[in-house]
Amino acid sequence: MQTELSKQLGVEHAVFGFTPFPAVAAAISRAGGFGVLGAVRYTAPDDLKRDLDWIEAHIDGRPYGLDVVMPAKKVEGVTEADVEAMIPDSHRQFVRDTLAKYGVPELAEGEASGWRITGWMEQVARSQLDVAFDYPIRLLANALGSPPPDVVARAHERGVLVAALAGSARHALKHKAAGIDIVVAQGYEAGGHTGEIASMVLTPEAVDAVAPLPVLAAGGIGSGRQIAAALALGAQGVWLGSLWLTTAEADLHSPALTRKLLAAGSGDTVRSRALTGKPARQLRTEWTDAWDDPHGPGTLPMPLQGLLVADAVSRIQKYEVDPLLGTPVGQIVGRMNDVRSVQAVFDDLTRGFEQAVDHVNRIAGRSGQ
Amino acid sequence: MQTELSKQLGVEHAVFGFTPFPAVAAAISRAGGFGVLGAVRYTAPDDLKRDLDWIEAHIDGRPYGLDVVMPAKKVEGVTEADVEAMIPDSHRQFVRDTLAKYGVPELAEGEASGWRITGWMEQVARSQLDVAFDYPIRLLANALGSPPPDVVARAHERGVLVAALAGSARHALKHKAAGIDIVVAQGYEAGGHTGEIASMVLTPEAVDAVAPLPVLAAGGIGSGRQIAAALALGAQGVWLGSLWLTTAEADLHSPALTRKLLAAGSGDTVRSRALTGKPARQLRTEWTDAWDDPHGPGTLPMPLQGLLVADAVSRIQKYEVDPLLGTPVGQIVGRMNDVRSVQAVFDDLTRGFEQAVDHVNRIAGRSGQ
Numbered sequence: 001m002q003t004e005l006s007k008q009l010g011v012e013h014a015v016f017g018f019t020p021f022p023a024v025a026a027a028i029s030r031a032g033g034f035g036v037l038g039a040v041r042y043t044a045p046d047d048l049k050r051d052l053d054w055i056e057a058h059i060d061g062r063p064y065g066l067d068v069v070m071p072a073k074k075v076e077g078v079t080e081a082d083v084e085a086m087i088p089d090s091h092r093q094f095v096r097d098t099l100a101k102y103g104v105p106e107l108a109e110g111e112a113s114g115w116r117i118t119g120w121m122e123q124v125a126r127s128q129l130d131v132a133f134d135y136p137i138r139l140l141a142n143a144l145g146s147p148p149p150d151v152v153a154r155a156h157e158r159g160v161l162v163a164a165l166a167g168s169a170r171h172a173l174k175h176k177a178a179g180i181d182i183v184v185a186q187g188y189e190a191g192g193h194t195g196e197i198a199s200m201v202l203t204p205e206a207v208d209a210v211a212p213l214p215v216l217a218a219g220g221i222g223s224g225r226q227i228a229a230a231l232a233l234g235a236q237g238v239w240l241g242s243l244w245l246t247t248a249e250a251d252l253h254s255p256a257l258t259r260k261l262l263a264a265g266s267g268d269t270v271r272s273r274a275l276t277g278k279p280a281r282q283l284r285t286e287w288t289d290a291w292d293d294p295h296g297p298g299t300l301p302m303p304l305q306g307l308l309v310a311d312a313v314s315r316i317q318k319y320e321v322d323p324l325l326g327t328p329v330g331q332i333v334g335r336m337n338d339v340r341s342v343q344a345v346f347d348d349l350t351r352g353f354e355q356a357v358d359h360v361n362r363i364a365g366r367s368g369q
Numbered sequence: 370m371q372t373e374l375s376k377q378l379g380v381e382h383a384v385f386g387f388t389p390f391p392a393v394a395a396a397i398s399r400a401g402g403f404g405v406l407g408a409v410r411y412t413a414p415d416d417l418k419r420d421l422d423w424i425e426a427h428i429d430g431r432p433y434g435l436d437v438v439m440p441a442k443k444v445e446g447v448t449e450a451d452v453e454a455m456i457p458d459s460h461r462q463f464v465r466d467t468l469a470k471y472g473v474p475e476l477a478e479g480e481a482s483g484w485r486i487t488g489w490m491e492q493v494a495r496s497q498l499d500v501a502f503d504y505p506i507r508l509l510a511n512a513l514g515s516p517p518p519d520v521v522a523r524a525h526e527r528g529v530l531v532a533a534l535a536g537s538a539r540h541a542l543k544h545k546a547a548g549i550d551i552v553v554a555q556g557y558e559a560g561g562h563t564g565e566i567a568s569m570v571l572t573p574e575a576v577d578a579v580a581p582l583p584v585l586a587a588g589g590i591g592s593g594r595q596i597a598a599a600l601a602l603g604a605q606g607v608w609l610g611s612l613w614l615t616t617a618e619a620d621l622h623s624p625a626l627t628r629k630l631l632a633a634g635s636g637d638t639v640r641s642r643a644l645t646g647k648p649a650r651q652l653r654t655e656w657t658d659a660w661d662d663p664h665g666p667g668t669l670p671m672p673l674q675g676l677l678v679a680d681a682v683s684r685i686q687k688y689e690v691d692p693l694l695g696t697p698v699g700q701i702v703g704r705m706n707d708v709r710s711v712q713a714v715f716d717d718l719t720r721g722f723e724q725a726v727d728h729v730n731r732i733a734g735r736s737g738q
Contacts, residue, residue, distance in 0.1 A: 001732050001733055001734075002732060002734060003732055014732070168635075168636055169634075169635075169703075187567065187569065188557060188558075188567055189557075189566070189567040189569055189570050195636075196636060197558070197635050197636060197700055198556065198557055198558040198567035198568060198569065198588075198589055198700060199567060199568075199569045200556065200558055200567065200568045200569055200588065200589030200590065200595055200598065200599075201558050201589040201635050201699075201700040201701055201703065201704075202635070204592060204594055204595065205635060205703060205704075219567075219569065220567055220569030220570040221569065223573060225573055225601055225602050225603060226569055226573065226602065228598075228601035228729060229569065229597075229598035229599070229601040229602050230569075230598070231728070231729050231732050232594055232597035232598040232601055232725045232726075232728065232729050233594050233595065233598050233725075234594060234728075265538075266537075266538075266566050266570050266571070266574060267537055267564075267565060267566060294663060330570075331566055331567060331570040332570055334538075334570065334574060335570075335574075353733070354733065356601045356602075357601075357729055357730065357733045357735065359600070359601065359603075360597060360600050360601050360726055360729065361726065361730070361735075363370050363371060363372055363383070363600050364370055364722070364723065364726045365370075365371060366726065366730075
């Protein structure tokens with residue numbers, strides 16, 4: 001499937017795959033899509049460098065991109081310690097009590113948390129960019145608002161397209177005004193940070209708001225039928241994140257979490273502030289229930305909540321404490337029911353797309369399809 | 370656009386239009402779709418008879434259907450007075466206080482409430498059916514679960530297809546087991562009672578769950594692009610409700626409410642229990658905010674909430690008290706921006722569908738489209 005955007009980026013299919021795993025990103029690009037590596041977990045520039053080197057060695061020269069989390073609002077001179085100091089003791093106690101209730105073991109001395117607030121801070125994102133701009137990335141995506149003007153300019157100087165996620169037509173228009181090249185319209189059903197407006201409504205609204213800027217549809221897409229639907233809605237491609245979590249190349253480090261993803265239905269996710277303080281869709285667990293409980297302390301605003309729960313989430317994941325174990329994932333999780341290679345998943349997408357086009361042509365009475 | 374279902378029902382386009390207004394239902398069928406009259410407001414059989422007579426006189430012999438609200442669970446020997454007695458005084462006081470705060474005038478002596486719980490009770494729905502089965506209706510839809518077996522049998526004896534709304538694949542399978550002919554998959558973005566799963570995910574799940582039973586996609590659909598998307602997802606047609614509320618033939622009895630609908634964006638609805646006690650998408654107002662406020666008394670379960678607020682809602686609507694004035698409507702309200710005839714709206718749907726099919730064919734590289 002070819003759109004103006006896929007032609008511009010030199011990919012065979014207008015399928016953009018977001019993933020934290022270099023092996024998945026490379027496999028998506030090799031399959032004819034466009035792999036986008038999520039950089040938020042790279043707090044050390046050398047780790048990112050190592051993984052981008054790996055991608056370069058395994059992507060057969062295909063194009064790929066990077067996704068960073070750069071807050072739209074700049075916070076000057078605030079350290080992690082400053083943010084730590086803003087967290088109420090009662091919330092820390094709630095974390096301790098909840099972990100104790102489920103018998104979650106402590107991390108070993110000096111064992112780093114897997115998920116740190118630092119990945120969300122602008123200086124870290126900038127150090128990621130310093131690394132990434134030495135590589136031939138073709139796309140830079142930002143998950144929290146438009147990136148700062150100097151970052152957009154720096155990307156454009158290098159011929160790198162800039163994409164930004166939007167949950168409403170209003171957000172999409174802000175991105176356009178900020179000189180962004182591609183809007184990723186992230187529907188309610190998507191994994192991770194989402195708004196309230198579902199893809200069926202959001203995609204065409206975003207398309208019409210920012211035309212002729214291209215829009216990628218994100219949220220609820222995991223089959224060729226859904227790709228055909230998104231393209232019918234006017235998107236120039238689709239942005240898939242959840243679907244790759246259960247591929248063979250993904251490295252969740254947790255067989256229990258993979259089992260939960262494979263078993264979950266479309267109704268087993270929740271849009272909760274438990275992870276970061278902003279609403280993000282994830283597996284519903286007893287952990288998210290504890291934070292969403294009206295009788296509990298409730299969540300703190302971003303970035304406090306993320307910092308508050310970082311170690312707890314690491315402990316839950318490391319020790320695979322089943323009732324608490326979760327991950328950001330969209331409603332499409334209900335269709336992620338077996339572990340397959342990225343190539344096999346991709347082949348299903350493109351074959352399913354062709355079948356869906358045939359199907360719609362039959363309904364439309366277009367013969368010769 | 371022709372599917373097996375539209376052929377079976379003898380309509381030109383697989384577009385089903387749900388509406389409480391006879392003039393809208395007739396105009397949808399005359400335009401080549403399938404009009405479905407919502408019967409919930411007909412508490413007196415003669416009123417329904419009068420409006421079905423009107424439809425018969427104005428529909429040019431085209432097929433149409435009826436939508437009733439028949440609870441899946443039978444409640445024996447419970448009167449409206451019994452239900453009234455279950456409502457706490459504190460909730461009644463909250464209604465009085467909220468209406469007083471906004472200066473909502475009383476109804477005149479003996480003035481009937483426009484919306485009564487009785488429309489939701491099984492005996493009323495059965496009296497509606499006694500009337501409707503004397504007319505050549507082709508479809509009977511039920512908004513709350515599968516209708517009772519004897520009603521399904523009675524419909525089938527008369528060659529009337531039975532449809533039921535479902536918010537999940539599990540609900541859809543229950544309908545299939547109950548002998549229902551058509552599942553209406555109602556996505557999160559839909560107006561009225563909805564579940565959590567958005568149309569992009571729900572439609573294909575329902576389609577695969579009940580195949581070969583036909584599924585109609587409902588929720589978020591108000592353009593030809595969205596119809597093409599729904600059909601790509603595997604639906605045999607679309608079920609549109611909100612879109613007709615701002616047509617010239619609709620009779621909302623409230624210019625202020627029409628203005629609110631025309632002005633509302635896709636983010637101006639909320640899924641709230643304020644109206645009936647079950648989550649239903651509607652315009653977000655200070656009335657829904659009051660019921661959804663965690664510091665307020667909260668809503669009562671169905672059917673108590675509906676009975677509690679019936680007179681209040683009538684007063685708000687009659688006196689057009691702007692901050693409280695709302696109605697069930699889906700996220701597609703953001704695209705309902707002018708008053709046009711049903712025929713003009715319908716022409717846009719079919720023209721937009723053809724354009725969307727052309728568009729997808731170009732992306733798929735199908736020449737000759």
